[in-house]
Amino acid sequence: MAKDTILLDHGAGGRASHQLVQRVFARRLGNELLDPLDDAAVLAAPAGRLSVSTDTFVVDPLFFPGGDIGSLAVHGTVNDVAMRGARPLYLTAGFVLEEGLDVAVLERVVASMAAAAKACGVRVVAGDTKVVGRGQADKVFINTTGIGVIPEGREVGAHLAAPGDKVLVSGTMGDHGVTIMALRGGLNLEANLQSDSAGLQGMISELLEACPNIHTLRDPTRGGLATTLNEIAATAGVSMELDEEAIPVGEGVRGVCELLGLDPLYLANEGKLIVVAPPQEAEPALEVMRAHALGAQAAIIGAVGESPAGRVWLQTAVGGRRILDMLAGEALPRIC
Ligand code: MG
Numbered sequence: 001m002a003k004d005t006i007l008l009d010h011g012a013g014g015r016a017s018h019q020l021v022q023r024v025f026a027r028r029l030g031n032e033l034l035d036p037l038d039d040a041a042v043l044a045a046p047a048g049r050l051s052v053s054t055d056t057f058v059v060d061p062l063f064f065p066g067g068d069i070g071s072l073a074v075h076g077t078v079n080d081v082a083m084r085g086a087r088p089l090y091l092t093a094g095f096v097l098e099e100g101l102d103v104a105v106l107e108r109v110v111a112s113m114a115a116a117a118k119a120c121g122v123r124v125v126a127g128d129t130k131v132v133g134r135g136q137a138d139k140v141f142i143n144t145t146g147i148g149v150i151p152e153g154r155e156v157g158a159h160l161a162a163p164g165d166k167v168l169v170s171g172t173m174g175d176h177g178v179t180i181m182a183l184r185g186g187l188n189l190e191a192n193l194q195s196d197s198a199g200l201q202g203m204i205s206e207l208l209e210a211c212p213n214i215h216t217l218r219d220p221t222r223g224g225l226a227t228t229l230n231e232i233a234a235t236a237g238v239s240m241e242l243d244e245e246a247i248p249v250g251e252g253v254r255g256v257c258e259l260l261g262l263d264p265l266y267l268a269n270e271g272k273l274i275v276v277a278p279p280q281e282a283e284p285a286l287e288v289m290r291a292h293a294l295g296a297q298a299a300i301i302g303a304v305g306e307s308p309a310g311r312v313w314l315q316t317a318v319g320g321r322r323i324l325d326m327l328a329g330e331a332l333p334r335i336c
Helices: 015-029 069-082 103-120 175-184 201-210 224-236 251-260 279-291
Strands: 049-057 087-098 123-132 140-150 166-169 216-218 239-243 274-277 299-305 312-315 321-323
Touching: 015 103, 015 123, 049 069, 069 087, 069 103, 069 140, 069 201, 087 103, 087 201, 103 123, 103 140, 166 279, 175 251, 201 279, 216 224, 224 239, 224 274, 224 312, 274 279, 279 299
Parallel strands: 087 123, 239 312
Antiparallel strands: 049 140, 087 140, 166 274, 166 299, 216 274, 239 299, 312 321
16 A cells, blocks of 8 residues: 655645545644635634734754654744733644655644644644645645734833843753754754753733833843843843853753854754843743743843944853854754
8 A cells, every 4th residue: 555645746735635624634723713724714803913023934854852842833923922021822834845754753742732732722724735846845844824812011122121120041051052952963863852842822911910110031042142141231232241151051051062163152943031120020031930830940130231233242150251243154054
């Protein structure tokens, strides 16, 4: 019997497409908003402003310790929507499939996506599938768009970071990036590496409830902590001063970074949060994060200064001080 694989027919919009949608997608992702499978979903408009974000996931390999492309495609977009202080509600999902893909692999990815969406409290309300010929894509690419609602009076953004603010992170840096790099490099490391891929909407909601004056939330994904802080500093027209020793890095990540000459501050995270908070809310924010399952290793890592605008300084562990610049170039493509 021929192996059950994706054929070009599955993307043609005919009978095979319908069967694939029913068998793989509707079965796992279905809900009353998606189930009509009409040209568009119809949603009630919530009161307040919307936060919308879109991201395309091309991670290689598809499965890795701590997650897979399906859960990552949910977490990545849910987190971006939540970073503006929104409660994520809806996702759309677009799939690009390579001809010849094992249907069982796709089913595993979609099941993981469904579980992640459920855990994050979001519903997939619209979707699309295209199939391209062998070699024209690599197995599965997924685009997700997220929609969330921002409660009345809430204002969170990079432009609000202000001199005197404290800079916090919710946990260790570099876990996702180093895990993918090690897998891709075929490194057989005894280090217990695992992606930190996780939905941050729950922790953010607790954080903003307890600390309503938080200025900025950002997830340090591609380019890592260093690049994201540079972006915040440039947007807000402020400087930042970080204490290297205060920045949490896991032992396994540190070991691999030393081995490969990598800097964990430039590696991607997929379940971590940067918080810029006014000084009176720094300690309370730290407490909320540390009490949360995803923030046990949260830390205050620095402060916002006035000038020079856009500059991030790092007080190094050996007592020096250097400029922490943005990531130059791409260390490794297809990390997310
Ligand atoms: Mg982001």
